[in-house]
Amino acid sequence: xxxxxxxxxxxxxxxxxxxxxxxxxxxxxxxxxxxxxxxxxxxxxxxxxxxxxxxxxxxxxxxxxxxxxxxxxxxxxxxxxxxxxxxxxxxxxxxxxxxxxxxxxxxxxxxxxxxxxxxxxxxxxxxxxxxxxxxxxxxxxxxxxxxxxxxxxxxxxxxxxxxxxxxxxxxxxxxxxxxxxxxxxxxxxxxxxxxxxxxxxxxxxxxxxxxxxxxxxxxxxxxxxxxxxxxxxxxxxxxxxxxxxxxxxxxxxxxxxxxxxxxxxxxxxxxxxxxxxxxxxxxxxxxxxxxxxxxxxxxxxxxxxxxxxxxxxxxxxxxxxxxxxxxxxxxxxxxx
Numbered sequence: 001x002x003x004x005x006x007x008x009x010x011x012x013x014x015x016x017x018x019x020x021x022x023x024x025x026x027x028x029x030x031x032x033x034x035x036x037x038x039x040x041x042x043x044x045x046x047x048x049x050x051x052x053x054x055x056x057x058x059x060x061x062x063x064x065x066x067x068x069x070x071x072x073x074x075x076x077x078x079x080x081x082x083x084x085x086x087x088x089x090x091x092x093x094x095x096x097x098x099x100x101x102x103x104x105x106x107x108x109x110x111x112x113x114x115x116x117x118x119x120x121x122x123x124x125x126x127x128x129x130x131x132x133x134x135x136x137x138x139x140x141x142x143x144x145x146x147x148x149x150x151x152x153x154x155x156x157x158x159x160x161x162x163x164x165x166x167x168x169x170x171x172x173x174x175x176x177x178x179x180x181x182x183x184x185x186x187x188x189x190x191x192x193x194x195x196x197x198x199x200x201x202x203x204x205x206x207x208x209x210x211x212x213x214x215x216x217x218x219x220x221x222x223x224x225x226x227x228x229x230x231x232x233x234x235x236x237x238x239x240x241x242x243x244x245x246x247x248x249x250x251x252x253x254x255x256x257x258x259x260x261x262x263x264x265x266x267x268x269x270x271x272x273x274x275x276x277x278x279x280x281x282x283x284x285x286x287x288x289x290x291x292x293x294x295x296x297x298x299x300x301x302x303x304x305x306x307x308x309x310x311x312x313x314x315x316x317x318x319x320x321x322x323x324x325x326x327x328x329x330x331x332x333x334x335x336x
Contacts, residue, residue, distance in 0.1 A: 042102070045109045048293070053100050053111075054265070056290045057083045061102070061263035064151050068261050073153065076260035078103035080154075080251075082241060083265050084116050084147050085292040085302075087133050088234055099243065101251070112247040115201055117147035118236030122317045128305050132236060134295035138271055139305030140187060142194055143314050145238045146305065149270070151185040152262040154198075154255040161217045163204035163225035174217065175204050175229060178252055182241075187268060190307065194239060198251065198262075201232045201242035208332040226332050266291070271304040 038046065038058075046055050061081035068074040079102055086098040097111035116135040119128045128137040128146065140148035162175040180198040184191035191197075206227040213222030233244035241262070243251055254260070266274070274291050277284045278301050284291055291302070 039104070039107075041107045042104065042109060051097060051111050053081065053109075054083055054290055054292075057081050057100075057263070057265045058102075060265065061100070061261070064263045065261045068153065074260050076254070076258050077105045078108075078254055079260050080262040081265070082114055082262065083292070084135050084138070084149060085266055085290070085295055087292065087295050087298075088113070088115060088135075088236075099241065101254070112251075113201075113233045113244045115232065115235055115237045115242040117145050117239035119146050120144065120314075122314070125317050126310070126313050128303070128310070130236060131299075132234065134292075134298045135302075136299035137303050137305060138266065138268070139307070139310055140190060140194070141305060141307040141310035141314060142190070143318075144305065144307075144310055147239060147264065148184070148188050148191075148194075148196070149264045149267045150188040152182040152188060152191060152196075152264065153185070154259045154262060155181040155183050157181075157252060157256060162202075163207060163227055164210060164212070164215075165204050165227060165229040172226065173229075174215075174224075175202060177202060178248070179240075180252065180255055182262065196239055198241040198243065200245045200248040201235060201237070202245045203230050203232075204228065205230050208330045210332040223331075225329070266302075268304040268306065271302050275301050275303065 042058075045052055046058060048054060058081065061079060065074065065079035081100040081102065083098045083100075088098065097113055099112050099114035101110040101112065102108070116130060117138075119130045119137045119139075121127045121129040128139065128144065130137055130146075135147060137146055138149060139146040157178050157180050159176050159178040162177050164172045164174045167173045177199055182188075182191045182197045184196070188196075204225065204227040207225045208227065209223040210226040211222055212218055212224045215224050217224050231245055232242070235242075241264075270289070270291075273287075274284045274289050274296070277287050277289060278296070284296070285293075296302075
């Protein structure tokens with residue numbers, strides 16, 4: 001098969017551009033898996049404090065990015081990381097940051113909010129629910145609503161209409177929400193099957209149906225859903241990565257038609273190692289393991305629920321607890 005020389009040249013220069021972002025890392029280091037030397041400006045952001053990134057998280061995020069660049073799957077000058085062991089609390093109205101946007105060519109390091117998977121409590125069967133502040137349970141099972149750590153690539157963006165909501169007594173607005181699909185690698189390979197991706201932490205709840213035949217979103221009977229706008233930057237998701245509505249447009253602009261990597265910590269191997277250390281009364285830090293100290297104290301022992309174990313449990317529970325028949329959505333009451 002013949003390949004257009006101009007296309008080959010474009011790909012070549014695109015690869016060089018992305019590799020230039022990691023000028024501190026040599027090809028020899030990357031091929032041998034040697035530790036990557038950080039530029040001084042980036043090293044200044046490494047640590048356990050607020051607004052900093054843990055060394056292990058950054059090391060793996062950079063390695064994933066470099067690997068995908070070398071394979072020609074990524075040409076973006078930026079990459080993402082998330083530390084799901086950090087707390088997702090609210091301080092002075094702002095969510096604790098644990099999602100990292102790193103653009104080394106621009107010497108840019110940014111931390112934004114991100115929610116973790118809420119999990120589920122299958123009453124009397126299995127409880128793998130997570131609190132709002134810290135995640136204890138992780139997993140890659142279908143319908144588990146859990147965060148699965150590991151390697152991802154961003155993919156296509158889909159935008160959907162969520163409903164109308166009131167902004168004043170006489171004015172409504174509507175919410176459309178864009179969803180960035182993630183493609184997982186290895187243990188996260190079922191990300192697309194699980195509908196795992198990233199989106200704004202916003203929805204419309206308490207839905208009723210409003211007669212609005214002139215709306216482009218009206219159904220065949222001329223009705224649209226209407227409810228209350230809810231934002232949850234410090235809340236939980238159904239397993240996806242959720243960003244605050246004000247920060248989401250930046251992420252969307254970066255990945256539109258320009259895929260990049262996302263590394264989410266912790267992976268199952270990290271969870272197993274930390275759990276073993278805690279159960280033995282040992283300090284994970286002294287063993288060279290990483291977990292955010294504040295959250296580890298709060299959750300006790302973290303747990304990973306593999307899909308091979310959890311999916312049969314969820315399926316059996318669903319069969320024994322069928323959903324009630326759907327109720328018709330009420331018609332909105334007329335405005336006074």
